[in-house]
Amino acid sequence: MAAPASSHHRSTERSTERSRREVLRAVEQRGVGTEAVAEWTGALGTTPKDVVLAHGTMKLFHYRPLTDSVYRVPVLIVASLVNRSYILDLAPGQSLIEFLLRQGFDVYLIDWGVPRREHRDTRLEDYVLDLIPRCVERVQEDSGEPDVSLLGYCVGGLLAVLYAALHPQAPVKNLVCFATPVNSDGLVSLKTWMSESAFDADAMVRLHGNVPADFIQDTLRMLRPFGKPAGQLALLDKVDDEDFVTSNLRFAKWESDNVPFVGGAFKQMVEDFLRGNKLLKGTWRLGGHRIDPKKIHAPFLHLVAQSDHITPYESSQDLVKMVGSKDKQEIVLKGGHVGLVAGRGAIKQMWPALEQWLARRSV
Amino acid sequence: MSDRNNPFDPTNFDPFAMWREWFGRSEQQWSQGLSEMLKDERVAGSLGKEAQKAMLMQRMFAEVSERYLAYMNMPSRSDIEKLGERIGRLEDSIGSLQVEIAQLRGRAGSPGDGGHATPRRPARTRKPPAAG
Numbered sequence: 001m002a003a004p005a006s007s008h009h010r011s012t013e014r015s016t017e018r019s020r021r022e023v024l025r026a027v028e029q030r031g032v033g034t035e036a037v038a039e040w041t042g043a044l045g046t047t048p049k050d051v052v053l054a055h056g057t058m059k060l061f062h063y064r065p066l067t068d069s070v071y072r073v074p075v076l077i078v079a080s081l082v083n084r085s086y087i088l089d090l091a092p093g094q095s096l097i098e099f100l101l102r103q104g105f106d107v108y109l110i111d112w113g114v115p116r117r118e119h120r121d122t123r124l125e126d127y128v129l130d131l132i133p134r135c136v137e138r139v140q141e142d143s144g145e146p147d148v149s150l151l152g153y154c155v156g157g158l159l160a161v162l163y164a165a166l167h168p169q170a171p172v173k174n175l176v177c178f179a180t181p182v183n184s185d186g187l188v189s190l191k192t193w194m195s196e197s198a199f200d201a202d203a204m205v206r207l208h209g210n211v212p213a214d215f216i217q218d219t220l221r222m223l224r225p226f227g228k229p230a231g232q233l234a235l236l237d238k239v240d241d242e243d244f245v246t247s248n249l250r251f252a253k254w255e256s257d258n259v260p261f262v263g264g265a266f267k268q269m270v271e272d273f274l275r276g277n278k279l280l281k282g283t284w285r286l287g288g289h290r291i292d293p294k295k296i297h298a299p300f301l302h303l304v305a306q307s308d309h310i311t312p313y314e315s316s317q318d319l320v321k322m323v324g325s326k327d328k329q330e331i332v333l334k335g336g337h338v339g340l341v342a343g344r345g346a347i348k349q350m351w352p353a354l355e356q357w358l359a360r361r362s363v
Numbered sequence: 364m365s366d367r368n369n370p371f372d373p374t375n376f377d378p379f380a381m382w383r384e385w386f387g388r389s390e391q392q393w394s395q396g397l398s399e400m401l402k403d404e405r406v407a408g409s410l411g412k413e414a415q416k417a418m419l420m421q422r423m424f425a426e427v428s429e430r431y432l433a434y435m436n437m438p439s440r441s442d443i444e445k446l447g448e449r450i451g452r453l454e455d456s457i458g459s460l461q462v463e464i465a466q467l468r469g470r471a472g473s474p475g476d477g478g479h480a481t482p483r484r485p486a487r488t489r490k491p492p493a494a495g
Contacts, residue, residue, distance in 0.1 A: 052462060071487065145487065193407050203415060226393045237384075
C-alpha cells in the first residue's frame, strides 16, 4: 500500500511544483490580470442559479438553496454599478453567496450587466424607482414572502439606501450595507479629481456615452498608486502557498474586470453626490422626491473595513447615524474594500458577523 | 532553523526577495505621498486637463485609424465594439427567453410556485441557532 501512496505524493508534489512555476512565469512575464493567469483561477461566480427576471442588461438571479430548510425572509443583494457582481460569488469556499446559502438563507441577486451605448442616458432614478422595485416585487412573488432583506455592496449599498429612503413603505425587513459611501468629503482624492475645475463630466459622457471601464479602473488604482506592483511582489513571496496565490489571482481577475459606468448615473454621482455632497446635506432629489435616510426604519447593519482606500471610513461612518432605524449597528472590521467581502478576513470575520446579525432577524 | 520566508536569514539570502520586502514595506508611504500630491487642486486640475486632451487625441486618432483600417478591409475597435453590443443584445434576449421558459415550466409543473423552474423548494421554517 505504501508504494501507490508515495507515488501519489510525488505526483502531487510534481503537479504543485509545475503550478508554482506556471504562476511565477505568468506573474513575472506578463503581470497579474492577464488571460493566462485568469485561466489559472478557473471559472468564477459558478454557484448554481436561475434567472427569474430579465430586463435589458439587468438580471435577477435566484441561487438554488443548499439546505433542507431556509429562513423565512429572502435576501436580495444589490450589486455595484461599476464592478462585476461575482466578487460576492468568487469560487467555492470564497463566496459570500455560497456561505449564505449554506447557512440557510434564500438568496437573490440583482446583476446590472454591462451597459451599452444605448444605455448612456440611464439615470439613478431608473435603478432606484423602477428596476429595484420590480426586483423586490419579483422576489416577493417567487418566494411567496411579503418582505425581503436588502443587502448592498459599495455603490450597490448606496442604491439600496436610496431605494429604502424613497420607499418608506417598501417591504424591507432588514437593510445591510457593506462599505457604502455617503459623505463625499471623506472621498478626498475622488472629490478633488472630479471637481469642476479638474474634470469635465459632460465632455466625458458626450465623448464616450458611458464612462469606459478602463477609466474607472485607472481612477480606482490611482487611489493607491503603488498598490498593484506591491501586490504582485507579495504574491511572489507567497508563491508556494497555493491557496493564497489562487485567491489573489481571483481578486486580480475581478479587479481588472470593471464595467462601464452608465453616462446618466455617472453625471449624477459626480455632480450631486461627489461635488454637491447632497445626500449628507439632505438636499438630494430623485424623481422629484427628496432623499431622507431618516425615513428608513428597518433594522440596519453597516459593515465597513478599517483600511478601505476606496470607501474610506470617513466617507461611510455617517450612514449609521443618518438612518432612522432604532435597531442599527455598525461593525468595523480589519482589511480593505475587497477583502471585506471576499478575503480571508471576510471568511473569518465578516461572514459570521453578518450571519449572526441577519439570522435572528430573518424569521 | 532557517525561515524560507525571511530574506534576511543568511541561509536563505536572496537579494531580490529583500528588494521585494523593502518595496512592500515602502509601498504604503509612497502611495500615500503620491496620493497627497494628487489631492492638490492645482495638480489635479492640470492632470484633468491633460486627461481631457488625451481623450480628444485618442478620439481623433481612432477616427483616422478607422479610415485606414476600412481601406485595408480590417475591422476597427469600434467595429468590434459594435459586434460586442450586438452580442450583448442577443444575450439579453436569451435572458428574457430563459425567464419565460422557466415560468412556463414552473406553471406546468407546480402551480402556485411563483413560476419558478426549481423543482423543490425548501420549507421556510429555519430558526437561528440558539445563542451560546
